[in-house]
Amino acid sequence: MNESTTPELLLRRVPITTEVTRVGATAWQAAIGGGQVLLDGLRRRPLAAAAAHATRDRFAALGPTYVKLGQLIASSPGVFPGVLSEEFRTLLDRVPPADPGTIHDVLLAELGAPPTDVFAEFDPVPIASASIAQVHPARLHSGERVVIKIQRPGIETRLAADLQILERVAATAELSRYGRMVSATEIVDDFGANLRDELDFRTEAASIDEWRACLAGTRFADRVRAPQVHWDLTTTRVLTMEYVDAIRIDDAAAVRAAGHDGVDLLRTLLLSLLESAFRGGIFHGDLHAGNVLVDPEGRIVLLDFGIVGRFDDRTRVILRRLLVDLMVRNDFDAAGRALFRLGAVRRTSDRSAEDMRQFTAPLRRTSLANVSYTQLGRQLAELAKAYDAKLPRELVLVGKQLLYVERYMKLLAPRWRPLNDSEVMGYMSGLIVQAERERATG
Numbered sequence: 001m002n003e004s005t006t007p008e009l010l011l012r013r014v015p016i017t018t019e020v021t022r023v024g025a026t027a028w029q030a031a032i033g034g035g036q037v038l039l040d041g042l043r044r045r046p047l048a049a050a051a052a053h054a055t056r057d058r059f060a061a062l063g064p065t066y067v068k069l070g071q072l073i074a075s076s077p078g079v080f081p082g083v084l085s086e087e088f089r090t091l092l093d094r095v096p097p098a099d100p101g102t103i104h105d106v107l108l109a110e111l112g113a114p115p116t117d118v119f120a121e122f123d124p125v126p127i128a129s130a131s132i133a134q135v136h137p138a139r140l141h142s143g144e145r146v147v148i149k150i151q152r153p154g155i156e157t158r159l160a161a162d163l164q165i166l167e168r169v170a171a172t173a174e175l176s177r178y179g180r181m182v183s184a185t186e187i188v189d190d191f192g193a194n195l196r197d198e199l200d201f202r203t204e205a206a207s208i209d210e211w212r213a214c215l216a217g218t219r220f221a222d223r224v225r226a227p228q229v230h231w232d233l234t235t236t237r238v239l240t241m242e243y244v245d246a247i248r249i250d251d252a253a254a255v256r257a258a259g260h261d262g263v264d265l266l267r268t269l270l271l272s273l274l275e276s277a278f279r280g281g282i283f284h285g286d287l288h289a290g291n292v293l294v295d296p297e298g299r300i301v302l303l304d305f306g307i308v309g310r311f312d313d314r315t316r317v318i319l320r321r322l323l324v325d326l327m328v329r330n331d332f333d334a335a336g337r338a339l340f341r342l343g344a345v346r347r348t349s350d351r352s353a354e355d356m357r358q359f360t361a362p363l364r365r366t367s368l369a370n371v372s373y374t375q376l377g378r379q380l381a382e383l384a385k386a387y388d389a390k391l392p393r394e395l396v397l398v399g400k401q402l403l404y405v406e407r408y409m410k411l412l413a414p415r416w417r418p419l420n421d422s423e424v425m426g427y428m429s430g431l432i433v434q435a436e437r438e439r440a441t442g
């Protein structure tokens, strides 16, 4: 069928605001997905791969909510079948820009004046256009270059309708064992809460400031940064911030051509992530390559604080102790108790200390440096399955960020072994000393 005549596209042309139209579009996409799988089956392609491919295509056609959900699946190894995660990695969030007139109206409504008054220059052509927002370059009257992230009109209603459908699908999925094991409703609830947060740009702006404050005074303060927010020009649907001129971290050729040292960059990225998560309490929760840049001075610049993770004081203390129990004291009973206190394990067994010992064995071997986060994540997921454990969201989130770091390591510093690096080990020792002190003081 010609794409321009599919019901989904026709529906897209009229305002899709009601649940009924979204249910129709979702069912239609599910039906084509099913058809595609059947056809592939007849053509004797492996069924799992065909189903994953069809699901990816349908998610892309259904728009923002599903694209975000697909990206979540892609970055959750161990929870979903590998073939599905792989397929979803290619799901990009790029859509044509909204009509310039509607963008003008959003700015007028949010900032109280037309962009031509508020800014010395405003470029109506965006530099990036994703499903929730688009980003426009502009210049303030002071001469400073800025970018303005502007929310697409109508996105809120559309997401709300999609979320309602997903909630029902998740409730149905929980009737099955697999649905319960992956906590389908919880995944959707969590996902919905994140998406709603992402719709208030003041939350994102506040996270940028909070993250910067948590690294201020540490040795990372001048090695990793985020754009300055212009609060006077920031509202729920408009975020104005400093323009950052930098290259993507996964553009290895450009990073090398600019004379930056891959090991230095990766060390900074890894340690500042650990520092912000295990000491500071707030970390960037979406370090995909479009959000991690390198500026001409060789500093890492993080963009897009739409997703952040937080560990409260108590959790940070437990996590630091867990690290010591596993890596230094080899006290696996204590490590098991720590996991229990994190709320992660609901069932214990006589074998838990032994299982924990086996899980951490690769960490303690001489080949310590070769341990892969991916391998670790898979093992952790298996252990969680065996113990009916549910890893706290933030722990999973920090794990995902380590997977990104690992990916950039392969690109920029393939021979670097963080656990053989004296600065990394020095940093870990600092954490361990702190944890021992906390243990001594109860």
Ligand SMILES: Nc1ncnc2c1ncn2[C@@H]1O[C@H](COP(=O)(O)OP(=O)(O)OP(=O)(O)O)[C@@H](O)[C@H]1O
Binding pocket: 093, 127, 128, 130, 131, 132, 133, 134, 135, 147, 149, 227, 241, 242, 243, 244, 245, 290, 291, 303, 304, 305, 306
């Ligand atoms: N401060 C900035 N300076 C320069 N470019 C920026 C800045 N902020 C955002 N951009 C550009 O806009 C793109 C999208 O920004 P951002 O990631 O914040 O939006 P998003 O809608 O959340 O996108 P995504 O869904 O890809 O995460 C960035 O990848 C970058 O190219």
